[in-house]
Amino acid sequence: MDDAIRKAEILIEALGYIHAFRHRQVVIKLGGSAMEEPAALRSTLQSILFLAAVGLRPVLVHGGGKPIDRAMTAANLPTKKVLGRRYTDEATLAIVAKVLREDINDSIVRQMRELGGRAVSLHTGSTQALFGERLKLKGPDGELVDLGNVGEVNKIDGDLISSFTDAGLIPVLPCLAYDAHGNWLNVNADTAAAAVAGFLKAAKLILLTDTPGILRDRQDPKTLISSLNEAESRKLIAEGIIDSGMIPKVEACFDCLRSGVEQTHVIDGRLRYSLLLEIFTKSGIGTEIRL
Template identity: 40%
Template sequence: MKLTPCDKAGVLIESLPYIKSFYNKRVVIKYGGNAMINSELQKSVIKDIVLMKFVGMNPIVVHGGGPEISEMMEKMGKEPRFIDGLRVTDEETMEITEMVLFGKINRQIVSLINQNGVKSIGLSGKDGSMIRARQRDVKLGLVGEVEEIDTTLIDTLTEKGYIPVISPIACDGHGGGFNINADEISGKLAAALGAKKLILITDVQGVMENPNDDTSIISHIKTDEITDYINRGIIQGGMIPKVKCCYDAVTNGVERAHIIDGRKPHSILLEIFTNEGIGTMITE
């Protein structure tokens, strides 16, 4: 159905309170899933992020890239190994991880944002010792968990009008690096930055009461309900770390966190600028 000029005006009017509410506010976006691979969805996400900047918001992007790391490892004759969903990372795997995340994926995202008329710059957590981590488990090798975040570099870049794009790699304080789960960095970073909102782009609609029923999405979860949902098996598997990331964010000052379906075109705009929103919202 083609929108009339009045319909288009109505859409803009509906978005006005949200533009006002988010003006000059920080929004951390974890960019992952199929929306990074499908070229049309990728264009949609980038345009959403650029529009956010043009209407006065300060988006900060953290990206994933696990499947591409595994693909590159296999091309180089190295078999990916995982323990409890975390990549076992020796020194060679760490080199491949940095090459793929920062040397390839980060550069692509930055280039696409720049092409759409907004200044962007790529970073990893090692730049300026921005994200410090400690080893998570000796069995996992160079896999870390966030210990400290220094927001000075991001503060400076956002003040100068840039959109920072961050690879999930941290420093160890001794010149080395750690592979970090991108969801974890997103939640910790949103809290450290005092972001108004955290958005996780995923390949699912959100938290589902019944994974086989598309109409069973849970639109709102409070932090004190999360344990019960996990115990009942509603939040399970790969959704657990995503919900934990949201929990960490909203219990440390972030107003709202959202798990949204990146397979839907313009899912970010639908969440931020419409009354209905999409996905699952997590609040205190």
């Protein structure tokens, strides 16, 4: 009986958060081990379906770095990185688009339907929601560096996305955008998710990662930082505590917060039901990033 009462208490704790976020859009970025490990993916998809069932309006944006790497190896194509980004020539773009759309996106939507949910792929023709332009980064000497068919999102069909969430369907978007000529652009999944959240003025952006959140010591999960503002984050970047792939995640959080997103979170996608623990409990389990 005590266990049953504890379960009821957990539901009551969640009730306030359900009321607060009911009918609000929540953007979730899926990637890394949360997508690679079948058990982790299943619990994540179950969590997303739970969000929809209690009245939240989730939107899922996903990447696919590791499956793309494997497909590149199978095709005997080298992976080239420029300033930490995948250089995307035409041959690489064809693999990226196929893996993201046909292998990953279709599989996620099928699994969500098998679990009893209602999901829809948004990645082609009249259901393409992300549009962009080529991204050029500044090199160490200030020169513009060409990344090939790599882009950044500059337009989102928010009405299309909202029409599905309003109808109780869960949009699933790969990190691909159309350019002005209808050609694909490979977009960083974190920045794509942040752009979607910012345009929708979502209640939350949640980035699922391969770490418990932002750690002062990456070897010690007990050093998790539960909350950070921009000044604190900049200091940690300067100190090298936030580095490598975590920097674009933090920058993506800042971008969408400035666009009107209320809350952003970096959490461990490998942990079962981490989404529910972050959204529906007082303490949460990851790092909240705020301005």
